[in-house]
Amino acid sequence: MKITVIGSRGQLGQDLCTRLIEEEHQVSGLTHQQISIEEASSVASTLSETAPDLVINTAAYNKVDQAESEPEVAYAINALGPRNLARYCQEQQIALMQISSDYVFGLDLTRQAGYREQDAPGPVSAYGLSKLAGEYFVRALCPQHYVIRTCGLYGKAGKTGNGNFVETMLRLGRERDSLSIINDQHCTPTSTRDLAEALTRLISTDQFGLYHVTNRGQTTWYELARKVFEIAGIEVETSPITTEQYNAAADRPRYSVLDCSLLEEVTQYTLPDWQTALENYLQS
Ligand SMILES: NC(=O)C1=CN([C@@H]2O[C@H](COP(=O)(O)OP(=O)(O)OC[C@H]3O[C@@H](n4cnc5c(N)ncnc54)[C@H](OP(=O)(O)O)[C@@H]3O)[C@@H](O)[C@H]2O)C=CC1
Numbered sequence: 222m223k224i225t226v227i228g229s230r231g232q233l234g235q236d237l238c239t240r241l242i243e244e245e246h247q248v249s250g251l252t253h254q255q256i257s258i259e260e261a262s263s264v265a266s267t268l269s270e271t272a273p274d275l276v277i278n279t280a281a282y283n284k285v286d287q288a289e290s291e292p293e294v295a296y297a298i299n300a301l302g303p304r305n306l307a308r309y310c311q312e313q314q315i316a317l318m319q320i321s322s323d324y325v326f327g328l329d330l331t332r333q334a335g336y337r338e339q340d341a342p343g344p345v346s347a348y349g350l351s352k353l354a355g356e357y358f359v360r361a362l363c364p365q366h367y368v369i370r371t372c373g374l375y376g377k378a379g380k381t382g383n384g385n386f387v388e389t390m391l392r393l394g395r396e397r398d399s400l401s402i403i404n405d406q407h408c409t410p411t412s413t414r415d416l417a418e419a420l421t422r423l424i425s426t427d428q429f430g431l432y433h434v435t436n437r438g439q440t441t442w443y444e445l446a447r448k449v450f451e452i453a454g455i456e457v458e459t460s461p462i463t464t465e466q467y468n469a470a471a472d473r474p475r476y477s478v479l480d481c482s483l484l485e486e487v488t489q490y491t492l493p494d495w496q497t498a499l500e501n502y503l504q505s
């Protein structure tokens with residue numbers, strides 16, 4: 222298939238390009254220097270050159286706290302960007318895959334079971350709201366769509382690019398004597414290598430729709446950080462704290478674990494559990 226990956230220097234973009242090329246797809250990667258998804262003219266001119274059968278959009282505004290003070294910027298990239306792409310793909314009758322987030326959930330404070338695709342979303346942050354709007358534009362405007370919700374991404378491009386939680390912990394764990402980390406936000410951090418594998422399998426099915434895709438199991442940021450330190454052999458004192466104690470600019474879901482059984486049914490593929498994924502990442 223002829224595939225254009227937008228955000229090709231990012232964590233997911235890079236691993237996805239590698240995996241798709243291994244499967245002998247004809248891949249064009251677009252960097253932020255080559256396309257600005259919030260500009261319809263940039264979308265049309267760039268995509269008419271690569272002329273794909275499928276566009277995969279991994280580009281986004283990902284600064285969750287900063288989005289609270291500049292929600293219009295987050296909305297332009299995360300909502301109007303996918304809208305531009307959806308319009309273009311619908312006009313050209315090609316397929317679009319949009320990557321979204323577990324942060325479209327969070328409003329339900331009593332939730333304790335993994336979210337299915339048919340569960341009602343309810344974001345608690347400007348970032349989450351902008352990603353949800355992006356999902357709706359793609360689902361409403363482009364019939365041949367995949368919308369993928371995932372969580373807590375880490376991949377090798379995060380070592381040098383925009384960073385990730387695991388890399389932040391490796392750095393802070395070596396720099397500081399003690400760290401306070403949130404222990405009341407439950408989710409499933411996901412390796413972009415495993416996510417890229419799942420998405421590569423999904424596009425071979427032509428089963429369009431909304432999918433939840435994460436590694437297996439669930440944890441908290443505190444437990445994840447402790448596992449990072451254990452695997453990396455870093456000795457640092459860690460204290461579990463609450464979301465309120467951390468007092469970030471943006472609120473986050475207390476529970477945003479995603480149930481991935483639809484993906485498993487459609488692709489016959491189950492992602493590794495989060496601990497195995499983390500070991501693979503830190504050992505590679
Ligand atoms: N990171 C995470 O923990 C999670 C991410 N997601 C979603 O997964 C997707 C991939 O995330 P991830 O790989 O971590 O992201 P990265 O930040 O690693 O990569 C995103 C890429 O998109 C580019 N980009 C940013 N803005 C634009 C724009 N306006 N037009 C074109 N390109 C742009 C960036 O370029 P530059 O850096 O040069 O601006 C960067 O190369 C995103 O949709 C994100 O919302 C979902 C859940 C968790």
Ligand SMILES: Cc1cn([C@H]2C[C@H](O)[C@@H](COP(=O)(O)OP(=O)(O)O[C@H]3O[C@@H](C)C(=O)[C@@H](O)[C@H]3O)O2)c(=O)[nH]c1=O
Pocket residue numbers: 283284285286321322323324371372373374385386389393400401402403406442467469473
């Ligand atoms: C650095 C640090 C963070 N934290 C907390 C803050 C936050 O609640 C949590 C994760 O922090 P981060 O800033 O890495 O991640 P955050 O921006 O909340 O992560 C999100 O990224 C976006 C793009 C998504 O779509 C989500 O799926 C999610 O993974 O860890 C601590 O408790 N202690 C610390 O020392």
